[in-house]
Amino acid sequence: MYLRLEWLCVAAALLGLGACQSSLSVNPEGDQVKAIGEGSLFTCSATGTVTGLAWYDPNQNAVTDDTTQSVHVQSRGNSIRLKFSDIQRDNAGIYYCRATGTNEDGTTQDLEATIKLSIFEAISFVDPKSTQFATRGQVANVVCQAAGEPVPEINWYRNGQFIANEGRFSKLDGTSYLQIVNVTMDDEDTYTCEASQETNGEYDELPIFLDVQVPPTLVTRPSPTNGTVGRDVTLRCQATGDPDPTYAWFRDSTDPSNELTAERYVFSQQNGVVDKMTMTITALAKADEGTYICQASNGAGAAEAAASVFVYVPPTITDPQDASTPEGGSVDLPCSASGDPTPMLQWKKGGGDGAMVDGSDPRFTVSTPSTGVAILTISQVTNSDGGIYTCVATNLGGTDQKTLNLDVQFKPKVDDSTPAVAATWVGNPVNLTCSFTSNPAPDIKWSLNNNDIQEGAGYAIFSSPSGSTLQVTPADDGAFGMYNCTASNSLGAANREVLLKEAVAPEPPSNVQSSDQTPISVTLTFDAPMSDGGVPVKKYVVQYAVATSDNSTAVPNNFTANAPADAVEIPGLKPDTLYTITVVAVNDVGSSDPSDPALVIRTKEIRVPYTPSIIEDSQDGDKDSTQYTLKWQAPNTGGSALTQYTIKYRPVGSDGDFQTITVTETGKKSYIITDLSPLTEYEVQLTASNMKGESAEATVQFRTGEPKATEPPGTISRRASESGLGTGGIVAVVIVVLIILLIVIDVACYFTNQCGLTMFVCVNLCGKAPPGGKAADAEEGTATYKKEELQDDEVIESLKIEKDGADKPLMDKPPSQTSLKDKEDQPLTEAEAPPPTGDNPAQDLGDPEGGTQNPGGEEENDNPGADENVSGGGENPGNPSEPVPDSSVPQPDAPDAPAEAPSAPEPEPEPSPAPEPETKDVNPEEVKLQENTGDDKEALA
Numbered sequence: 001m002y003l004r005l006e007w008l009c010v011a012a013a014l015l016g017l018g019a020c021q022s023s024l025s026v027n028p029e030g031d032q033v034k035a036i037g038e039g040s041l042f043t044c045s046a047t048g049t050v051t052g053l054a055w056y057d058p059n060q061n062a063v064t065d066d067t068t069q070s071v072h073v074q075s076r077g078n079s080i081r082l083k084f085s086d087i088q089r090d091n092a093g094i095y096y097c098r099a100t101g102t103n104e105d106g107t108t109q110d111l112e113a114t115i116k117l118s119i120f121e122a123i124s125f126v127d128p129k130s131t132q133f134a135t136r137g138q139v140a141n142v143v144c145q146a147a148g149e150p151v152p153e154i155n156w157y158r159n160g161q162f163i164a165n166e167g168r169f170s171k172l173d174g175t176s177y178l179q180i181v182n183v184t185m186d187d188e189d190t191y192t193c194e195a196s197q198e199t200n201g202e203y204d205e206l207p208i209f210l211d212v213q214v215p216p217t218l219v220t221r222p223s224p225t226n227g228t229v230g231r232d233v234t235l236r237c238q239a240t241g242d243p244d245p246t247y248a249w250f251r252d253s254t255d256p257s258n259e260l261t262a263e264r265y266v267f268s269q270q271n272g273v274v275d276k277m278t279m280t281i282t283a284l285a286k287a288d289e290g291t292y293i294c295q296a297s298n299g300a301g302a303a304e305a306a307a308s309v310f311v312y313v314p315p316t317i318t319d320p321q322d323a324s325t326p327e328g329g330s331v332d333l334p335c336s337a338s339g340d341p342t343p344m345l346q347w348k349k350g351g352g353d354g355a356m357v358d359g360s361d362p363r364f365t366v367s368t369p370s371t372g373v374a375i376l377t378i379s380q381v382t383n384s385d386g387g388i389y390t391c392v393a394t395n396l397g398g399t400d401q402k403t404l405n406l407d408v409q410f411k412p413k414v415d416d417s418t419p420a421v422a423a424t425w426v427g428n429p430v431n432l433t434c435s436f437t438s439n440p441a442p443d444i445k446w447s448l449n450n451n452d453i454q455e456g457a458g459y460a461i462f463s464s465p466s467g468s469t470l471q472v473t474p475a476d477d478g479a480f481g482m483y484n485c486t487a488s489n490s491l492g493a494a495n496r497e498v499l500l501k502e503a504v505a506p507e508p509p510s511n512v513q514s515s516d517q518t519p520i521s522v523t524l525t526f527d528a529p530m531s532d533g534g535v536p537v538k539k540y541v542v543q544y545a546v547a548t549s550d551n552s553t554a555v556p557n558n559f560t561a562n563a564p565a566d567a568v569e570i571p572g573l574k575p576d577t578l579y580t581i582t583v584v585a586v587n588d589v590g591s592s593d594p595s596d597p598a599l600v601i602r603t604k605e606i607r608v609p610y611t612p613s614i615i616e617d618s619q620d621g622d623k624d625s626t627q628y629t630l631k632w633q634a635p636n637t638g639g640s641a642l643t644q645y646t647i648k649y650r651p652v653g654s655d656g657d658f659q660t661i662t663v664t665e666t667g668k669k670s671y672i673i674t675d676l677s678p679l680t681e682y683e684v685q686l687t688a689s690n691m692k693g694e695s696a697e698a699t700v701q702f703r704t705g706e707p708k709a710t711e712p713p714g715t716i717s718r719r720a721s722e723s724g725l726g727t728g729g730i731v732a733v734v735i736v737v738l739i740i741l742l743i744v745i746d747v748a749c750y751f752t753n754q755c756g757l758t759m760f761v762c763v764n765l766c767g768k769a770p771p772g773g774k775a776a777d778a779e780e781g782t783a784t785y786k787k788e789e790l791q792d793d794e795v796i797e798s799l800k801i802e803k804d805g806a807d808k809p810l811m812d813k814p815p816s817q818t819s820l821k822d823k824e825d826q827p828l829t830e831a832e833a834p835p836p837t838g839d840n841p842a843q844d845l846g847d848p849e850g851g852t853q854n855p856g857g858e859e860e861n862d863n864p865g866a867d868e869n870v871s872g873g874g875e876n877p878g879n880p881s882e883p884v885p886d887s888s889v890p891q892p893d894a895p896d897a898p899a900e901a902p903s904a905p906e907p908e909p910e911p912s913p914a915p916e917p918e919t920k921d922v923n924p925e926e927v928k929l930q931e932n933t934g935d936d937k938e939a940l941a
Helices: 002-014 715-722 727-752 757-765 774-804 924-940
Strands: 023-027 032-035 040-047 049-056 071-076 079-084 093-102 108-125 131-135 140-142 146-149 153-158 169-171 178-180 189-197 202-220 225-228 233-236 238-242 246-251 265-270 273-281 290-298 301-318 323-326 331-340 344-349 364-367 373-378 387-395 398-415 421-424 430-439 443-448 459-464 467-472 481-489 492-502 510-518 521-527 537-546 557-562 568-570 578-587 599-602 613-615 628-633 644-651 659-663 670-673 681-690 698-703
Touching (some): 032 040, 040 049, 040 093, 040 108, 049 071, 049 079, 079 093, 108 189, 131 140, 140 202, 153 169, 202 290, 225 233, 233 301, 246 273, 301 387, 323 331, 331 344, 331 398, 344 364, 344 373, 373 387, 398 481, 421 430, 430 443, 443 467, 510 578, 510 599, 537 568, 613 698, 628 698, 727 757
Parallel strands (some): 032 108, 131 202, 202 301, 225 301, 301 398, 421 492
Antiparallel strands (some): 023 040, 040 079, 049 093, 071 079, 093 108, 108 146, 140 178, 153 189, 169 178, 189 202, 233 273, 246 290, 265 273, 290 301, 331 373, 344 387, 430 467, 443 481, 459 467, 481 492, 510 521, 521 568, 537 557, 537 578, 578 599, 613 628, 628 670, 644 659, 644 681, 681 698
8 A cells, every 4th residue: 555655656746736735644544452461563554755663652762673572563664563462451452653754845744643442341250150059949149250351241141041030030120130039940052151342342251050959858867776795786877968968877876077987987988989878886885875867868858867777685594504303302403694684594305406494294383583693493314314404595686595404313124125135046146135225334244043153265255335235155055044134323223134055057938939931030038037046047049950850859059149039030941941940048147948849840932032121311411412321121032032133213203114223233232323304203113023033112292402503615625724824834834843753763762773864874874883782671571571470470369369268257246136036136156168169050040130141052151150149148158049158057959950941942152242351361481482582682682
């Protein structure tokens, strides 16, 4: 603009239009209004020729160009700037731009231009509070103060709507506060305080959130509580309010000094923060009785509630003393106890489950001579009154009880529960027992025919707290008779008689009958002997033989059954064969005569096998989806060896043919059916066949399981490809592994057999000797063989001892008394059995629990000479089917020659099971041969 004016003057002079007068102008033009703290710039420009261009402040002082001052000038050719870096209130006023102008005619004139600067103060809120609080139902004053020049005007808005002075809302006179009367929860909102300066058009806003609070109201008050010394008690307090109240607990008053903070007061927590809604007093003491106050408070107020705590002191009983009294006398048992409240005392007979003394027995009375004392008096004391008595003290704090023992003394009394009759035989020890109850303990003596018995010469006496046991080993008939046991103490005496009888062999069993028959077995039933001979029957021996046409006596086979036996199955018989059967009873004295009359019975003819028994799988767990394991029990063969099993199966409900599987391995008892469909119900039929035909069907149904999830094909290859290892890399890895393996093998051959590439290089090229020598190895091997030979000799010797030796029963304790009255007492010592001979395998028919034995030849016993009687008492180890012989009791005649095994149809061979790995015994001759061979090899090398 300034250049434009100057060029106009020049142009006017050139055109002869006249001279251009000098002048000053200020930009921006007009009066200026600026805010405190702002920066401002005013430029004074001259036209024409001027000198002395400068700015003057309202006080007519020239403004300098000192830039350190907040107001300074800056000259720029034909103009000068007035700069304000930080306008303040005292900068207001008129500023003058002055200069001297020179006209073309040479005259001069003073030039001046002015600008009026007005200053205002921007709006600011004094101590602004963006959140303020009010209490529901009370008056709220929302505070807003603003400063500025000119002074701002305050107006209030809610949700953009102007709040007029009406109703519950008004602007408090003389203030800028917004007053709300009778505050409600709906008044909680954000209010806007607007401050404005109309003269300069400035305004500002302050949002204020009014938080309406609700004073606490107790909804759960602590209740009066009773506690017990040493235990805990908890008081609960809960209040509503907005904001949520905080809690404090006090004792007796809400004075701050009475607030409970000790460690023994435990307060509740929420999310790890203590909220004190509940207070627990731990390990109560009597001193904790009193009043406890819960105070709930928030910014709107507080609420309080109090509760009393009463502390009970549990009872404590003074220990009662044990007492002693003779039978028939009277005794007092005192008991005392303390506690708060005063405990109630009771007496009961026995311990924890004893009955209370309630006056039902007039001999028992309880008196209370003073508070906290109870005396139990028992008159006409009997033996049964002795024992434990318990004093029980009870109050609201709990229960205490103490026991004492009443010792009642009495003369000996006989215990009739011991047997009054016993039996044995010459040379066999027996125990006679007499039991007494007595206090104090009695002295016990034994006598026979009024003669006192002393230990030794066939007698041994064993004493116990409850009585005495006399062990008698009869040397002759004089040891049998009536024995007398006498017990005495300071209060009296009592005696007990025990009759000792001589035992004999039992009578024979009776009523021998057949309850069931098959082609190869007979099941017998029989009655026990009328008399067991004084000692219990230990076993029964069934003697059976094939009946001959000329009525000659055949050598019987023996089958042993443990007693008691109500049914015995005799296996291994010939089909369609006539047998004579008798039963012999055996006790520790000997064997009875055979049962009479003998049972004559014919076995059934050969028939088809009996129906197999299928073993159903009871597990409902993880079932296979494509196969099923069928299991069964081998059936009775019907007198002829099994030839095969036939399995038929098909889906349930299918009209198609059965799939058939033939199992010729008749020793098998299971078969896996494969290629089944998942989640399908199948029916299975199982039959067994022999030379006579096929058995009836055994059936079962099963359901296959769900198919298991598997990885799709190619997963492994895809993983290998994804891993980044290509085909060439895999081949390289395999080659490296093979090379390392060959090196290891070559080195091993070098050190063990002195051969291989390493051996060739070391010996032929390097000239080294081969490692070790076979001579040393051979010597070491010889020593090893000798050691193994010695160990094997020891094993052979041990087995020889076990085979040839006969175990003899040892008596670690005195044998118990055996009587005719009680057959379950301890067995008498049996005579020593002869060693096993093993000469008659046909007589070893096995025990009832051992597998099926077959003297007819269908199956052979693995160990014919071994004792297969499970009970093992009194059997002959060499022939377990015969009773133990005893020199004092007549024995039944033993067969002179072994019975011929009855012939039977030859069973078809069954496949042998897979052999189990076994340790090969070392043969000394074989060892020597190996040693010699080793030496020869070394010599050749």
